[in-house]
Amino acid sequence: MENTHDFRSPAINLIGVGALKDLPLELMPYKLSKALIVTDKNIIRLGYVEIVEKILKDLFISYDIFDGILHPDCTISFVEDALTYFKKNLNILKKDYHFIISVGGGTNHDCAKGIAIVATNGGDIEDYEGYEKMTKPSLPVITINTTSGSGAEVSNVAIIKDESRKVKMTIADPKMMPIISVNDLRFMPSMPPEITASSGLDVLTHSIEGFVSTEASPVTDSLAIDAVKLVFGYLRRAYKNGNDLEAREKMMFANVMGGMVLNNAGLGYVHSMSHQLGGFYEEVHGSCNAILLPHVLEYNAVSIPEERILKISEAVGAKANNKQEAINKINHSIQNLSEDIGIPTHLSSIGINENDLELLSKNAEKDINSLVNPRKGTFVDIMNIFKAAM
CATH class of the missing domain: 1.20.1090.10 (Dehydroquinate synthase-like - alpha domain)
Structure with a gap:
């Protein structure tokens, strides 16, 4: 009887004190030139986004910041707000966003995944509830984690709340696996x-x-x-x-x-x-x-x-x-x-x-x-x- 087990995780997982310093070296081979940073105002206040901004500037990667995550549950409205922002901030002199960087905990990572799914597959995020509903790979996502709990930074799963139905949707698909995850201990004491x-x-x-x-x-x-x-x-x-x-x-x-x-x-x-x-x-x-x-x-x-x-x-x-x-x-x-x-x-x-x-x-x-x-x-x-x- 067949009994197979796939094992999937981000291709690169940077873990430990100062792990973020290795991100530039891992980013360079991808030749990405424009990023959307997905985060929240508290993470910005703590100075973590500024560290990421410096990395992008040093690599000559342009970026915009979406900080519209307002509470610790990713909702459809957050994803929709980000997609609206996404469309407004496309630079006509360059190609569209090449990738998304989420900075924060599971809510921020799930929102980033939701944006990345719809950006390449179209439709509404609700269309992807369940397992393997995507037809195309999502935009590349890099997850920079600041908490120790959700595991969202190393998973191809997103939990997104549908406020109209009062349920949390589970969206799972290997085609939205983050390409790089970062767990740097320096971010953890702020929890x-x-x-x-x-x-x-x-x-x-x-x-x-x-x-x-x-x-x-x-x-x-x-x-x-x-x-x-x-x-x-x-x-x-x-x-x-x-x-x-x-x-x-x-x-x-x-x-x-x-x-x-x-x-x-x-x-x-x-x-x-x-x-x-x-x-x-x-x-x-x-x-x-x-x-x-x-x-x-x-x-x-x-x-x-x-x-x-x-x-x-x-x-x-x-x-x-x-x-x-x-x-x-x-x-x-x-x-x-x-x-x-x-x-x-x-x-x-x-x-x-x-x-x-x-x-x-x-x-x-x-x-x-x-x-x-x-x-x-x-x-x-x-x-x-x-x-x-x-």
Whole structure:
């Protein structure tokens, strides 16, 4: 029986202290001459965009800046606003934009990907919801990352909120994979504690969901388990002291590893459900993941081999003798970690209304992340998971 696994990531991933200094050398062979920088006003205020501008100037690459990302959820309106700006700022003396550089966290990277898709494929970003809906490669995208959580900088996935439907669309296609990603530790200490916490738990969820996904492979397994160990070893430290550079560096690597896991193994019901909470209630993605993860893991356990559950238990630092003991200890460890870094452990505490659960569950069932969940259920099963998390 055939059993193949693709592994995709940006062609070049620059990681570590001062990694951005290597970007000019990697950019030169592409012979690109005009860029659109996609970012937000806070990233500009921190001085990170200015560093990128200097690199482009030194390479004689012209550029414009779109800073219209106004909150931590990429929306259709952000993509549309950027595309309008994109068209207005074309220089008739030069060719159109050759590439896009996103500077910031996952929201900025997802917006850049959305712009890049429509720029070459036309239509509206909604046309590309789902898997492999593009007919042409997107504009080249370079992602310069400033957070440790979404993994968006190393994935060919974009999460974009459709405000009219109150859902988060998942758009996935290898033809929009960034060509270069940059994770430079110098940008990480600026993350406030609450973003450090929620993004770190997003990394944890990517890693555990990817490890139990039906598309997991030995390659993604190794990345996932080591990322879980790093999260449990260093997230508390990074949260308590943002200037703890060792903890920041470890979480930076965990983020890259978790991003590669999600991109190649997929996720599952946690993300299918969390996307609905983010779309309908505008709740913080990583926090929703952390609340849901123990309950989805409990539901999935019957379909996950005991050996894999025991490996997760060992990775979180809890030895167990059997599957159920391991599940209990994993879930207890996740909830303890959440409490230690100020993340809620129940949906009711963030204002989720039980009357909305049927609609949320039906939408979650349709989310493409549900396709690789290890246990196949119905929207009623998903609704019961929501209720258990209340």
